[in-house]
Amino acid sequence: MHNTHEITHNIFWVGGNERRLSRFENMFPLNNGIAYNAFVIIDEKTALLDTVDVSISDLFLTNVQYALNGKTLDYLIINHMEPDHCGNIVTMLRHYPNVKLVGNAKTFQFFEQFYPIDAKANYMIIKDQDELSLGKHTLKFFTAPMVHWPEVMFTYETSEKILFSADAFGTFGGLNGGIFADECDFNLDYLSESRRYYSNIVGKFGGPVQSILSKFNELEINMICPLHGPLYRGAELAFIIQKYEQWSTYQPEVQSVLLIYGSMYNNTEMVVDVLANKLARFGIKNMKIMDISQYDLSYVIAEIWKYSNIVIATPTYNADVFYKNHALLHEMAALNVQNRKISLIFNSSWGGKSQETVTGYLSKLKNISLIGEPLLIKSTLKEDNEPALEALATSIFNSFQ
Ligand SMILES: Cc1cc2nc3c(=O)[nH]c(=O)nc-3n(C[C@H](O)[C@H](O)[C@H](O)COP(=O)(O)O)c2cc1C
Ligand SMILES: [Fe+2]
Numbered sequence: 453m454h455n456t457h458e459i460t461h462n463i464f465w466v467g468g469n470e471r472r473l474s475r476f477e478n479m480f481p482l483n484n485g486i487a488y489n490a491f492v493i494i495d496e497k498t499a500l501l502d503t504v505d506v507s508i509s510d511l512f513l514t515n516v517q518y519a520l521n522g523k524t525l526d527y528l529i530i531n532h533m534e535p536d537h538c539g540n541i542v543t544m545l546r547h548y549p550n551v552k553l554v555g556n557a558k559t560f561q562f563f564e565q566f567y568p569i570d571a572k573a574n575y576m577i578i579k580d581q582d583e584l585s586l587g588k589h590t591l592k593f594f595t596a597p598m599v600h601w602p603e604v605m606f607t608y609e610t611s612e613k614i615l616f617s618a619d620a621f622g623t624f625g626g627l628n629g630g631i632f633a634d635e636c637d638f639n640l641d642y643l644s645e646s647r648r649y650y651s652n653i654v655g656k657f658g659g660p661v662q663s664i665l666s667k668f669n670e671l672e673i674n675m676i677c678p679l680h681g682p683l684y685r686g687a688e689l690a691f692i693i694q695k696y697e698q699w700s701t702y703q704p705e706v707q708s709v710l711l712i713y714g715s716m717y718n719n720t721e722m723v724v725d726v727l728a729n730k731l732a733r734f735g736i737k738n739m740k741i742m743d744i745s746q747y748d749l750s751y752v753i754a755e756i757w758k759y760s761n762i763v764i765a766t767p768t769y770n771a772d773v774f775y776k777n778h779a780l781l782h783e784m785a786a787l788n789v790q791n792r793k794i795s796l797i798f799n800s801s802w803g804g805k806s807q808e809t810v811t812g813y814l815s816k817l818k819n820i821s822l823i824g825e826p827l828l829i830k831s832t833l834k835e836d837n838e839p840a841l842e843a844l845a846t847s848i849f850n851s852f853q
């Protein structure tokens with residue numbers, strides 16, 4: 453049985469959901485799986501835009517065959533050559549031996565690296581802004597290097613004004629019947645997962661995202677079809693583009709404080725709780741405290757994308773930063789976190805190089821302002837720390853003025 457949806461006349465969603473997957477890329481925890489989107493366009497010539505992960509191959513093949521309704525497949529557009537989308541290219545070649553694989557030079561370099569079969573006779577190598585007519589529908593290809601791999605392309609269908617945007621605008625989470633963001637409570641069900649997807653998977657590449665977005669400034673877009681999660685049209689389309697503008701320029705969405713701490717025996721936690729209490733008394737709202745040990749770091753990274761101010765509190769562990777804080781700092785540098793106000797709290801009992809390590813990581817980040825003096829605690833918070841804690845709270849409060 454197929455499970456397809458005609459998203460507009462003669463354009464079919466032929467993707468599927470994989471809800472048993474507990475970690476995307478074997479790393480990022482999933483609560484409700486993930487959707488792999490793929491699309492078929494029926495015209496004088498037929499085209500399939502991307503395939504899906506091998507975990508849903510059977511459903512995918514049934515869906516494609518249903519949408520084609522007995523026709524052959526003329527073109528397979530490869531917008532992204534990552535296994536979660538290219539996992540069924542070889543299967544498609546087996547079923548449709550004459551299909552033209554449409555990609556750029558890098559696409560085929562990666563194709564050959566992943567699948568050592570000779571399919572050169574099927575290649576149709578295109579360049580940025582090339583067009584392909586299917587009849588009434590015309591596809592225009594835009595290379596989108598490093599959003600988030602080097603071979604990525606966006607495909608724009610000119611008659612319906614649909615942008616097939618590869619992983620950009622994707623989100624974690626399976627689809628809940630409705631395929632469009634306006635068919636669900638997007639803010640409640642997907643926005644935080646969309647932010648977690650963006651920040652962890654695309655976040656490093658703000659510059660490339662900006663340059664591809666700018667290419668579409670003049671083009672009218674009625675619909676965005678990413679490779680994961682709901683599709684966008686109408687108000688939701690404008691909303692997600694505005695979010696991408698913010699996320700890719702590293703602009704915080706919330707003017708408030710995110711307090712992240714590691715703590716083995718709750719003493720560092722206490723410092724953070726007292727600081728947050730002081731900040732709340734100053735009138736700062738919507739703060740969030742995260743015990744780093746309780747979270748997969750992808751959730752912490754997503755919150756870092758959201759907040760203007762970040763407090764990082766770390767105990768000393770084996771003479772260095774507590775290991776999850778260490779991993780977070782590494783990830784912040786790797787993902788190119790920028791434009792944040794950061795305050796630091798260190799807790800040690802006998803000593804180590806935590807401060808040196810943190811300073812080293814922060815020096816790799818662009819546009820970071822250090823707010824207040826680093827607060828140094830010896831094992832537990834005491835009355836004599838009060839002036840320094842009050843001073844830190846005041847500095848953070850003043851950073852909003
Ligand atoms: C396994 C372990 C290793 C530690 N290594 C250090 C260290 O190298 N230097 C140091 O000053 N404190 C070290 N400590 C002590 C912690 O820094 C201390 O427990 C912490 O400051 C108290 O804060 P907490 O209750 O938030 O964990 C270590 C503690 C543990 C449990
Ligand atoms: Fe990808």
Ligand SMILES: [Fe+2]
Nearest residue numbers: 534536619679
């Ligand atoms: Fe993907």
